[in-house]
Amino acid sequence: MNGDLFAGLPPAPPSTTRLGPGTVLLRGRAASLAEHIARQLPALLAQAPFRQMQTPGGYRMSVAMSNCGPYGWVTDRHGYRYAATDPESDRPWPALPPEWRALAIDAAADAGFPDFRPDACLINRYLPGAKMALHQDKDERDLAAPIVSVSLGLPATFLLGGLQRGAPTERILLEHGDVLVWGGPDRLRFHGVAALKPGHQALFGEQRINLTLRQAA
Ligand code: MD3
Ligand code: FE
Numbered sequence: 001m002n003g004d005l006f007a008g009l010p011p012a013p014p015s016t017t018r019l020g021p022g023t024v025l026l027r028g029r030a031a032s033l034a035e036h037i038a039r040q041l042p043a044l045l046a047q048a049p050f051r052q053m054q055t056p057g058g059y060r061m062s063v064a065m066s067n068c069g070p071y072g073w074v075t076d077r078h079g080y081r082y083a084a085t086d087p088e089s090d091r092p093w094p095a096l097p098p099e100w101r102a103l104a105i106d107a108a109a110d111a112g113f114p115d116f117r118p119d120a121c122l123i124n125r126y127l128p129g130a131k132m133a134l135h136q137d138k139d140e141r142d143l144a145a146p147i148v149s150v151s152l153g154l155p156a157t158f159l160l161g162g163l164q165r166g167a168p169t170e171r172i173l174l175e176h177g178d179v180l181v182w183g184g185p186d187r188l189r190f191h192g193v194a195a196l197k198p199g200h201q202a203l204f205g206e207q208r209i210n211l212t213l214r215q216a217a
Contacts, residue, residue: 016110019160019172022146022184024111030150031177033103037152037211038203041123044068044094048086050125056080062130063193069096071120071216073139080139082120082216096121096213103179104148104213111181113146120216126156126208128198134161134169134190137214145215146183152176152211153204154196161190174210176201 014028030037050064053075067073071082072093085092101118108116124132137147151174158180161169167190174180182189196208 020186022186023182026179028177029179047094064125066123068094069121118213120214122212124210126196131195132193134192148213149180150211151178152209153201154208157194159192
């Protein structure tokens with residue numbers, strides 16, 4: 001068995017794949033923190049439950065969202081914005097757990113962004129069938145700062161487009177524990193997520209959770 005063959009050897013370092021000039025995929029980078037995150041999530045979500053927000057066009061998003069940290073991303077009929085309080089409760093978002101912040105800062109540094117100071121964490125929940133249409137992330141004040149994404153639970157097909165909406169999209173499977181950092185010339189690339197396929201994952205069950213840590217202000 002492999003377990004015997006490799007006994008005593010250190011675990012292989014998580015692999016690093018460059019997907020673009022400013023995009024780095026750190027496969028499995030969050031795997032060791034995943035159990036901790038799974039334990040922390042319920043308390044955060046008790047303070048700021050998942051909700052399906054409305055787009056400015058009046059559609060309800062299939063992805064349910066919450067936030068933690070000083071700022072949270074929200075959308076409603078008035079538009080997209082970062083807000084210091086949860087509009088559902090008028091209370092501050094739950095604190096950003098220091099281990100999540102440290103993971104994001106380390107991942108960003110490894111990807112070539114040494115000055116990342118995340119002040120917002122969007123928590124996305126995909127149930128089977130949920131998807132995210134092709135879009136750009138451009139509500140952050142400093143578009144030179146990267147965004148760090150942590151994928152947990154069921155795998156999803158990530159769609160990576162170009163700087164123009166019509167450009168061809170590359171499909172990348174994002175799996176439990178994968179961390180993706182994007183910034184620099186890739187910061188404004190269009191991207192989306194294909195409809196989640198049903199399945200079961202040991203820590204997160206029948207869902208995919210995606211954390212995106214951002215520098216919003
Ligand atoms: C953008 N979330 O919340 S993050 C979002 O998996 C969002 O829930 C998706 O897009 C999710 O705004 C994807 C990962 C990501 C990765 C690489 C990118 C976004 C990217 C490269 C360029 C631009
Ligand atoms: Fe996005």
